[in-house]
Amino acid sequence: xxxxxxxxxxxxxxxxxxxxxxxxxxxxxxxxxxxxxxxxxxxxxxxxxxxxxxxxxxxxxxxxxxxxxxxxxxxxxxxxxxxxxxxxxxxxxxxxxxxxxxxxxxxxxxxxxxxxxxxxxxxxxxxxxxxxxxxxxxxxxxxxxxxxxxxxxxxxxxxxxxxxxxxxxxxxxxxxxxxxxxxxxxxxxxxxxxxxxxxxxxxxxxxxxxxxxxxxxxxxxxxxxxxxxxxxxxxxxxxxxxxxxxxxxxxxxxxxxxxxxxxxxxxxxxxxxxxxxxxxxxxxxxxxxxxxxxxxxxxxxxxxxxxx
Numbered sequence: 001x002x003x004x005x006x007x008x009x010x011x012x013x014x015x016x017x018x019x020x021x022x023x024x025x026x027x028x029x030x031x032x033x034x035x036x037x038x039x040x041x042x043x044x045x046x047x048x049x050x051x052x053x054x055x056x057x058x059x060x061x062x063x064x065x066x067x068x069x070x071x072x073x074x075x076x077x078x079x080x081x082x083x084x085x086x087x088x089x090x091x092x093x094x095x096x097x098x099x100x101x102x103x104x105x106x107x108x109x110x111x112x113x114x115x116x117x118x119x120x121x122x123x124x125x126x127x128x129x130x131x132x133x134x135x136x137x138x139x140x141x142x143x144x145x146x147x148x149x150x151x152x153x154x155x156x157x158x159x160x161x162x163x164x165x166x167x168x169x170x171x172x173x174x175x176x177x178x179x180x181x182x183x184x185x186x187x188x189x190x191x192x193x194x195x196x197x198x199x200x201x202x203x204x205x206x207x208x209x210x211x212x213x214x215x216x217x218x219x220x221x222x223x224x225x226x227x228x229x230x231x232x233x234x235x236x237x238x239x240x241x242x243x244x245x246x247x248x249x250x251x252x253x254x255x256x257x258x259x260x261x262x263x264x265x266x267x268x269x270x271x272x273x274x275x276x277x278x279x280x281x282x283x284x285x286x287x288x289x290x291x292x293x294x295x296x297x298x299x300x301x302x303x304x305x306x307x308x
Contacts, residue, residue, distance in 0.1 A: 008065075009064065011034050012086070019133070020133030025159060033063050034050050056089065057088040067099055068098050072247055075100075076106050093120070094119055100125065104123070122148055122171075125174055127181055138161065143172050188220055189289060192223055210303075231301055231303045241284070242289075246274055249269065276288045
């Protein structure tokens, strides 16, 4: 089956993630029409040939496909709605891809209220943090029609690792998969911070403790790789604010409640994240809960640097 590849890509949301994603789309040769609440965030893209649109409606009217990459479901709803919203500008039969970390409710409402318009709607949230957005190696989890994914695959491959662009099921499943990934990652972070802090306080060398965990059945990608940003560099990943991490955890707990599954552990992790947010501020990095434990034991968890 052959598809006509969309060439004019509308993109709404040029924050830490969207800025890197759009740069990669531009490098891949797609014509961009962009919008954000801050026009200055589009300056580099415009210098490279992108067009600025004053409203989401104008983005949609000028594009073959519209992508949203926004902080919360409320922001998505705002961009969609009203006379200047995306839905006012998108043509019947048009394509909207929401790459935000969100829940199915907003997109489901759009489908229900616009059923006669023949819109193609995909949820395609991402993992890989801002570094993955910058280097075009995001993991993308697509919920919706598989034929739409194949039609849009060149666009997704401009932003993500071709081996990790996954069709995860029907509409809404992309949102669910991303929330479960976040929920487990945040749980890994809290558990790892707790274990390292206890071990160090008990007199075990941090490097020895970490190597022992890596050699054991308790090893994880978080212990082996992700925690190194703190252990090596004291970097708590301010590229993704803890306020957004708390938002994601809240959405995850809401999803658990909506499907009737208890989430006791995840609820505790959420509370630890909210305590870190209260203590260190909204703009602190998503890995800042580790600092709660460091402050508690009075030791920064850092590996010794061996110099020649």
